[in-house]
Amino acid sequence: MCQGSARPVPARPVGGRLTKITFAVAALIAIGVTALLWSRAAWTQSEGGAAGxxxxxxxxxDIAYVVKATGIVKPRVGAEVNVGSRVSGEVKRLYVRIGDRVNKGQLLAELDARDLIARRDEATAALQQADVNLSYAQTDLQRKRALGAAGVLSRSDLDLAERAVAVAEQQVTAAQASLAYATTQVAYTRIVAPIAGVVASVSTEEGETVAASFEAPTFVTLLDLSRLEVWGYVDETDIGRIRVGQKARFTVDTYSDHEFEGRVTAVYPKAEILDNVVNYVTVVRFEPPHDRTLRPEMTTTVRIALDTRExxxxxxxxxxxxxxxxxxxxxxxxxxxxxxxxxxxxxxxxxxxxxxxxxxxxxxxxxxxxxxxxxxxxxxxxx
The missing domain is CATH 2.40.420.20 (conserved putative lor/sdh protein from methanococcus maripaludis s2 fold)
Incomplete structure (x- = not known):
């Protein structure tokens, strides 16, 4: 019996099995990611309160209700001084420039003092002459009093001698005053700083001739940057609630990240009208900052605390x-x-x-x- 040839058994496709496995794994991953996202969302909602x-x-x-105002930095009274000359003359030396820091009493400039020194010397000589005249008149009076006591000199001659002494004394007094004035004039040729501060401007040069008349010519302007204040322009609708002593804060453009602290020290009774808007100047004093330099005319934003709750x-x-x-x-x-x-x-x-x-x-x-x-x-x- 002849056996027929056996049929070959077809091989099972491997690719189909892998595809099913891949789909299964992907489905499991998707389910896991979805569960993770859902759990995170639930946790976020429970912790954060509500979605979004x-x-x-x-x-x-601390909470403080504030009034806002724009303002500018100003020097206090006496913090800006125009230094001039009380005498006329040629500027001999100028010792400072803009931006220099000076101490009180420091020499700023000198005028040519030769003419005034000559006048002082004349006044000195005149005083010496007056002293000599007084000494002679006093000696003559003593001699004539002795003669009058001996009956040799008449009373009228004695009166003349006494009058001569009085005149000589007045001449000495006048000569002393003239010498003091001439000495003062010489001292005025040395221009010194009346305050400590910074030289803000210089309005003369060496070799220039200045003439002192009714108003002293300005040499330099000194500014004490440690004595500044802020003028806040408060609207008329808010000015009724501003009081001296209230705390205030302000910022300037150049230090926009820093707030300066101060207090209201004055409220001007007279209004400032700008563009038909009525404002009142409110003065805020502050301690000078050590690490930041403020300058006059800087623009400020002022916040004045009306009601502070701490x-x-x-x-x-x-x-x-x-x-x-x-x-x-x-x-x-x-x-x-x-x-x-x-x-x-x-x-x-x-x-x-x-x-x-x-x-x-x-x-x-x-x-x-x-x-x-x-x-x-x-x-x-x-x-």
Whole structure:
């Protein structure tokens, strides 16, 4: 019996098996990623409060309601001095330049003093002559008094001798005054700094002739940068609430990242009208900063604190919500959002004072809480 040839058994395709395995692995990975993302979203929602919402805490801080005003830096009275000459003459030496720092009493300039020195020498000689004349008149009077006592000299001659002494004494007094004046004039040729400060301007040159008349010609202008103040131009709608002694802060453009502190020291009663806007100058004094140099005419932004509340509970303004005349906040309570009524007090540019309804450290939601269950705080307490 002949056996027929056996049929070959076809091999099973390997590629199909691998494709199924690949699909299975991909499905498992997709399921795992989805679960991970879902768990993270759930964790974020439980920790952050609500989707798209930000969590902030109730903290303690100082809150001050402020009045804003623009202003400029000004030198105080006596902090800017124009130094001039009281006598006429040619500028012999000029010892300073713009920007130099000088001490009180430091020599700034000298005038040619030769003419004035000559006048002083003349006054000195005149005084010496007057002293000689007085001495002679006194000696003559003593001699004539002796003769008068002996009956040799008449009374009229004695009176003339006494009058000569009186005239000589007056001449000595006048000569002393003339010498003092001439000496002072010579001293005026040396121009010294009346205050310590910085040379802000120089308005003369060596060799220039200055003439002193009714107004002393200015040589240099000195500025004491340690004695500055701020003039804030407060609107008429706010000036009624400004008081001397109120705290103030201000910034300048060149140091925009730094706030300077001071206090209100004066409020000008006369208005400044600019572009039909009525403002009142409010003076703010401050201690000179050691690490930053302020200069006159710098533009400032002034904030004057009207009502300062220290170390109070506070929340950012955007955390407060309103319904009619009531204020409330939203916070997470379990799976729902709780609405909690609060009582507010003072506020500043960024924060509200929380008087009642929250405690320090409480978490409050800011932002969108759509598709969330919102319950009233009373209902939450009843549960």
């Amino acid at each position: 919402a930000e969590v902030v805490r109730v903290v303690r801080r 170390n109070v509970l506070a929340l950012p303004i955007r955390a407060l919500r309103r319904e009619g005349d009531r204020s409330f906040v939203l916070s997470r309570r379990g799976d729902a959002i709780e609405r909690r009524l609060v009582t507010t007090g003072s506020r500043d540019e960024s924060y509200w004072e929380i008087v009642d309804g929250l405690r320090e450290g409480d978490q409050v939601l800011i932002g969108d809480v759509k598709n969330e269950v919102v319950i009233d705080d009373r209902a939450a307490r009843d549960q």
